[in-house]
Amino acid sequence: MELIFEKSRAGRRAVSLEPLDVPEAPLSTEFCRTAALPLPEVGELDVVRHFTLLSRLNFGVDSHFYPLGSCTMKYNPKVSELVAALPGFAALHPHLSTAKVYEPVCQGALELVFETERMLAEIGGMKAGCLQPMAGAHGELAGVLLIAAYHRDKGNTHKRTILIPDSAHGTNPATAAMAGFEVREIPSTAAGTMDFDKLVEALDDTVAGVMMTCPNTHGLFEPKVHEVAERAHAVDALLYYDGANLNAIVGKCRPGDLGFDVMHFNLHKTFATPHGMGGPGSGAIAVGERLLPYLPGPKVVKGPDGYTLEAIPKSMGRMAAFFGNFLIAVRAYAFLRHYGGDGLASVGENAVLNANYMFARLRGAYQAAFEGNCMHECVLSASRQADKGVHALDIAKALLDRGFHAPTIYFPMTVRECLMIEPTETESKETMDFFCDAMLEIARLVDEDPNALHAAPVTMPVSRLDEVRAAKNLNCACLT
Amino acid sequence: MNPESLRYTMDHEWVGEQNGLCVVGITDYAQEQLGDVTYVELPKIGQRLKRGEEAAVVESVKAASDVYAPLSGEVAEINEQVENETDLVNRDPYGRGWFFKLKKYDAVEYAELMTYTAYRAFCQGR
Numbered sequence A: 001m002e003l004i005f006e007k008s009r010a011g012r013r014a015v016s017l018e019p020l021d022v023p024e025a026p027l028s029t030e031f032c033r034t035a036a037l038p039l040p041e042v043g044e045l046d047v048v049r050h051f052t053l054l055s056r057l058n059f060g061v062d063s064h065f066y067p068l069g070s071c072t073m074k075y076n077p078k079v080s081e082l083v084a085a086l087p088g089f090a091a092l093h094p095h096l097s098t099a100k101v102y103e104p105v106c107q108g109a110l111e112l113v114f115e116t117e118r119m120l121a122e123i124g125g126m127k128a129g130c131l132q133p134m135a136g137a138h139g140e141l142a143g144v145l146l147i148a149a150y151h152r153d154k155g156n157t158h159k160r161t162i163l164i165p166d167s168a169h170g171t172n173p174a175t176a177a178m179a180g181f182e183v184r185e186i187p188s189t190a191a192g193t194m195d196f197d198k199l200v201e202a203l204d205d206t207v208a209g210v211m212m213t214c215p216n217t218h219g220l221f222e223p224k225v226h227e228v229a230e231r232a233h234a235v236d237a238l239l240y241y242d243g244a245n246l247n248a249i250v251g252k253c254r255p256g257d258l259g260f261d262v263m264h265f266n267l268h269k270t271f272a273t274p275h276g277m278g279g280p281g282s283g284a285i286a287v288g289e290r291l292l293p294y295l296p297g298p299k300v301v302k303g304p305d306g307y308t309l310e311a312i313p314k315s316m317g318r319m320a321a322f323f324g325n326f327l328i329a330v331r332a333y334a335f336l337r338h339y340g341g342d343g344l345a346s347v348g349e350n351a352v353l354n355a356n357y358m359f360a361r362l363r364g365a366y367q368a369a370f371e372g373n374c375m376h377e378c379v380l381s382a383s384r385q386a387d388k389g390v391h392a393l394d395i396a397k398a399l400l401d402r403g404f405h406a407p408t409i410y411f412p413m414t415v416r417e418c419l420m421i422e423p424t425e426t427e428s429k430e431t432m433d434f435f436c437d438a439m440l441e442i443a444r445l446v447d448e449d450p451n452a453l454h455a456a457p458v459t460m461p462v463s464r465l466d467e468v469r470a471a472k473n474l475n476c477a478c479l480t
Numbered sequence B: 001m002n003p004e005s006l007r008y009t010m011d012h013e014w015v016g017e018q019n020g021l022c023v024v025g026i027t028d029y030a031q032e033q034l035g036d037v038t039y040v041e042l043p044k045i046g047q048r049l050k051r052g053e054e055a056a057v058v059e060s061v062k063a064a065s066d067v068y069a070p071l072s073g074e075v076a077e078i079n080e081q082v083e084n085e086t087d088l089v090n091r092d093p094y095g096r097g098w099f100f101k102l103k104k105y106d107a108v109e110y111a112e113l114m115t116y117t118a119y120r121a122f123c124q125g126r
């Protein structure tokens, strides 16, 4: 496809404006351009066609199966979009929440914040929630800063370390380091779960917290999570729950009941709000008893005269202006009310059932990374294929040619030639079958015609990208 | 360097003795797992490293990883060429793709590292 700059023809215009009749005001030359901006010169139809064609190249959940492991790319119900577009929400000025005099005119929005935080806290088995963080990683940072605030308040200056399993998402160690902690990595066992003995060994008095993902990024439930909580609390270390994989257990099992002190929710995963380029995201958090006093504030409280804002005396401070990505919370609220408690429990059930169905169909042709059943996603290894020269990357590209988004590849890094597949609960058996058929066909091609796989993709608007060049010679034209 | 005469860690670093210094790099298995290397960050000359401490960083199109000091010592030399030509790590991991050299290293720790045969067996078990 041509770039819009390549369609440019000197003098062509989309609209012609009346000659300017406002007198020119003098402007210091230092603020004036010396050369005209190199904008494309195109007609209105050129612009419309260009962007309509571009939009047709979109690859998203609304058009394609998107089994990107760990990302929970489920369908985002259109009813949530309708609700978020209501002018009472969409046109609300955020400053209406900042002064008492305005409270009467934004009661609905305050109620929505209050109710969403309440429901999230209930789902997490926690005491209170907070919508401020803007993404999973931001929620993690909020959680780790909360753990820091707790230890600071208790004078625990010796608590400098956070323990994190090696299968964790990179945002775990990154946020712990950003909050000023030392990170110590705990290895996984061959079964794919955290090595409990190694954890106990590392769990000395300097440990401030332990970050866990459950089910973990291998798609496995951590069997010793209760014991981890007990051992951690015995040395006054707090337990963080990375909620990116909550979709597997939502409505079935509550992190608070497992012993976790703080967690984040990726509203853009489990609660079906837009994701990726369709974002923005939301990494709302919830805390248990121990961290309640330090929650980011102010918080919405319900009084006899309606909803008001209240400061939290020992609060760690704000994580974001106002209430984070409020319209994302509106979509999540709509989703929660739409599904209800029983509906949410069926989310987890079907997410796990779907992942196991795909696992069962694929674990012959591809190597299962771990024994037994999986939770909401299955982790396969293309190591047998790699030994024949076809790598996980080739398989991912070949899937694009067959009309599917690729699964997550090369993550978690603990698995060689990793392919991580997460169908979510919103896909039908037929769609999953089409995908599995394509995966099995690709496995056959590894023996019959490996070169066809190395050449993929051939049906996409661009061929295989040079990732090394992209990483080494990043050229952000807009910044120059 | 000849891989058979080197010593190895479970984190896929190799170590070889040369003119009284210990040369450190990452193994062929490691570069193969990482894929095309796009960035290498090396320690500073004179930096004292303890065994197991983060010494360098290597990033590829797939992942970013720490490179740990296989044994304690003081950084005597670094391979600046590899910072610019990162593909040396992929093309020549035991030669021009070396990372850094240590002096005043701990001979006991060196002896504790895996031999070539032990490391090969370790990789096959993965």
Ligand SMILES: Cc1ncc(COP(=O)(O)O)c(C=O)c1O
Binding pocket: A070, A071, A135, A136, A137, A138, A168, A169, A171, A213, A217, A242, A244, A245, A266, A281, A283
């Ligand atoms: C396990 C895990 N933790 C944390 C995150 C971070 O979430 P976000 O991308 O919203 O920052 C992700 C995101 O993909 C994840 O998969």
